[in-house]
Amino acid sequence: MTALVQAVGLTKHFEVESGGWLSRGGTVLRAVDGVDLSVEAGETLGLVGESGCGKSTLGRLLIRLMPSTAGDILFDGRNITALGAKALRPVRRSMQIVFQDPFGALNPRMSVEDIIMEPLLIHGTRAAAARSAVGEMLDKVGLPRAAAERFPHEFSGGQRQRIGIARALVLHPKFVVCDEPVSALDVSVQAQIVNLLTDLQAELGLTYLFIAHDLGVVKHISTRVAVMYLGKVVEIAEKRDLYARPLHPYTQALLKSVPITHPSQRKRGAERKPPLSGDIPSAIAPPSGCRFHTRCPHVMPVCSQQEPAMRPGGAAHAVACHLIEPTPG
Amino acid sequence: MTLLSVEHLTTAFRTERGEVTAIEDISFTLDRGEVMGIVGESGSGKSVTALAIMGLLPMPPARILGGSIRFDGTDLLTLSDKAMQRLRGPGIAMVFQEPMTSLNPVFTIGDQIIETIKAHERISERDAFARAVQMLEKVGIPSAATRMTDYPHQLSGGQRQRVMLAIALVCRPRLLIADEPTTALDVTIQAQILDLILDLRDEFGMAVIIITHNMGVIAETADRVLVTYAGRVVEQAPVNRLFDEPLHPYTSGLLACVPTLEQEQDRLLAIPGNLPEPARRPPGCRFSDRCEHAVAACRDGLPPLDDFGAGHRAACIRALELRR
Secondary structure, three states, X not given: OOEEXXXXXXXXXXXXXXXXXXXXXXXXXXXXXXXXEEEEOOOEEEEEOOXXXXXXXXXHHHOOOOOOOEEEEEEOOEEOOOOOHHHHHHHHOOEEEEOOOOOOOOOOOOOHHHHHHHHHHHOOOOHHHHHHHHHHHHHHOOOOHHHHHOXXXXXXXXXXXXXXXXXXXXXXXXXXXXXXXXXXXXHHHHHHHHHHHHXXXXXXXXXXXXXXXXXXXXXXXXXXXEEEEOOEEEEEEEHHHHHHOOOOHHHHHHHHHOOOOOHXXXXXHHHHOOOOOXXXXXXXXXXXXXXXXXXXXXXXXXXXXXXXXXXEOOOOEEEOOOOOOOOOO | OEEEEEEEXXXXXXXXXXXXXXXXXXXXXXXXXXXXXXXXXXXXXXXXXXXXXXXXXXXXXXXXXXXXXXXXXXXXXXOOHHHHHHHEOOOEEEEOOOHHHHOOOOOOHHHHHHHHXXXXXXXXXXXXXXXXXXXXXXXXXXXHHHHOOOOHHHOOHHHHHHHHHHHHHOOOOOEEEEEOOOXXXXXXXXXXXHXXXXXXXXXXXXXXXXXXXXXXXXXXXXXXXXXXXXXXXXXXEEHHHHHHOXXXXXXXXXHHHOOOOOOOOOOOOOOOOOOOOHHHOOOOXXXXXXXXXXXXXXXXXXXXXXEOOOOOEEOOOOHHHHHO
């Protein structure tokens, strides 16, 4: 396996002014704060975490949709962090994104054909060739060819997401960031889109970063899964290993929070208590040491003083937690 | 003891394409202290049912074509606006999906809770303040007294939903309607809010209608379940029976298409097609054009909601045959 996309110490700080008119200078929101991560060619890397943990920002940084504050992004072994707009353009063909909201992500004034062929035109394909590519893409995503003449409002949420997928794939990218691609869809339609993404991956040899908060969907589609908390990746492992043997207390709590699948599993009394209390802290002033220590059921004195480094927790399994002994050297 | 009984409720909305029904012939009863889950996706009519019970349907464009809603012996559809308003709060309260748009952004959360209390009770400002703080503590807002002066935008999504619950519960309603109360929230916060609703049910003995598209939320909370599709009830059953022995293909589909943490499969079982828009519902059984078991007879007429015993009803003409 070789890494198609790599992040090294990747960081994104947003300047926010939340101090009111008396405070001086900007306050910094640490959305992504020193992430090392690699996405292997051909895999689906699931990325999970609560809202505000920085997972969408990380996805956008990796495909250079927004500038990073520090760190490096490597694509196919090449450092693309500082590439200018012109040098970046050929790389962009290979990196695309599918957005969460199929209603907001499509221009309501453009026909489906125009929407899907726009990326081709931008990258210099002639109109006639682009138009025939649109037909092929519609077949691939399971929409009738007649859809080309119609407008986004004529389609349901699931069909719109198919249009969004066609637009992302028309340039034959290698890497696609899927940012919560099914969470805005009706439950009975979600499975269709998940199956479509799986089929297209096999057919076109795609590599996915699959961002979602639904741990069931992530388990189904992913090869490996990374867990983020307040701008940091706290655990990453092969998916079966992560779900069967979560090592980070945060991962354990996330998995325990997933609703049961049958009423017979219902817990009563003290057993019923939710595994985590309170909200995710602010990324403007993240807790010292391990960022999870304010909510962690196993917190120790060292946790608030020292930030735990990533350490191996088994084969192809890494975790950032003081409970796990770091291996020397 | 029956607290709420909805019978043959049918409502319609005026649209550009003429009048279309939002819900048709919805009937169910709810006992004190019971949790009823209503499952449905967009356009199923689940929120319209809730708004009709609350007396909050915008009329026009909405219109109630028939049926009755009896709450504690009173027919709600014949109540005056004023009488209905008195009932909201101490009688029936509701929490909505969007905690941001449901709170007034220009008033503090304390003001909004106190306003609710004073709308229904003669109470001094000081006592109302104390009750509001107490309620915020109950729903798990830390340092409640100091948060009373916060505005909604200063709170996180989970905290806003807690405040919505505080407003809904401060007059001790006998019925709480929660419309997708956790859909906008993370799983960790969802677990907390569901736990809180069940705790308050145990403490106050209130009945709860929980509306959701998430079968996991139903599995966690409901005693009985109503499954709705395109404006009609397609199945109703006690919760264990529904999960063990679903009789309608739509219910089976919903249970099967969501990937769980336990199972592993190469492909998800998908329900083909899309939800029909109200003006484009297929003839006969509305699920027929997406149903793998549909036969010609399914398109002939609306299937009746047949009784299969033990409180289990399903509207599918092939239910008995498919059960095996």
